Amino acid sequence: MPELPEVEIARRLIAGKALHRRITRVEDVDPYVCRPHTAGQLRDALAGRTLAVAHRRGKLIWCETSGTEQSGTPGPDLGIHLGMTGRIIVVADHEATEGGEPLRRGAGAPRPEWNRFTLRFADGGRLTLSDPRRLGRVRLNPDVDALGPDAGEVTHQEFRELIMKGTIAVKARLLDQSKIAGIGNLLADEVLWQAKVSPARPAGKLRGEDADRIYRGLRSALASAIANGGSHTGEVMAVRRPGGICPRCGAEMGHSIVGGRSTWWCSREQSPDGSVWCTQV
DNA sequence: AACAATGTTCAGTC
């Protein structure tokens, strides 16, 4: 699930339901997800504290933590990355929802064995990172500065400067979290489709007007994905399969690997040389 | 059974 929109939705969940509840137990049960995992490290760092503020940059969430009853000194930041399939579950009642997500059952529902990290609160509730593929990460004091500006906050001018250089394919540049943080594979295809720019176009060969359309595509794709529940609600998502056609013009969707990731684009409107986009059909 | 999957990282190479 997780690209910027899903992560923002998760952050809002934490901010709305998990703050200011005293942490009584820390179940860092998965030494692969909770890294680096030394015995009791997370428990010792977090027990007795509360989550105070939930931040996000790109796909990284981190929570400031409060002091304990013994010491007013704030604790470390708790970093959470959802990886490819992670999701955050926050529940008020421990008994009624053990192992599951509140109000959801059946196919697709989180299974208890996917619980990789759980904070138990004094009031009986919990916060859990559920992640079937175990590519999510929990760690203390994550390196936020390794990330570029957040894709939702980057200014138009910054965006131009970060994007329009080098020989790399523009999609690969959009996926580079150290340049701009938060764009994932689905979102990159959606943004470039909205902007009518080929994903394979060298970043340094973009014209100002191309970068402007990409920037506008980014703003609108982000807003729409957050409002609709995630990156998978984009228009391109529905046609990323053999035989898929462009929702705008009806041409066949092209498929290849760009930036190491599966990539779909409109074969008519997103021409590699950048010339066809303005030819209205 | 083979393959692809919304992510990151690291080694090797040019």
Next chain:
DNA sequence: GGACTGAACATTGT
């Protein structure tokens, strides 16, 4: 340093 490739990580779903 920049860019590219491939593999690795671990697991599920088609």
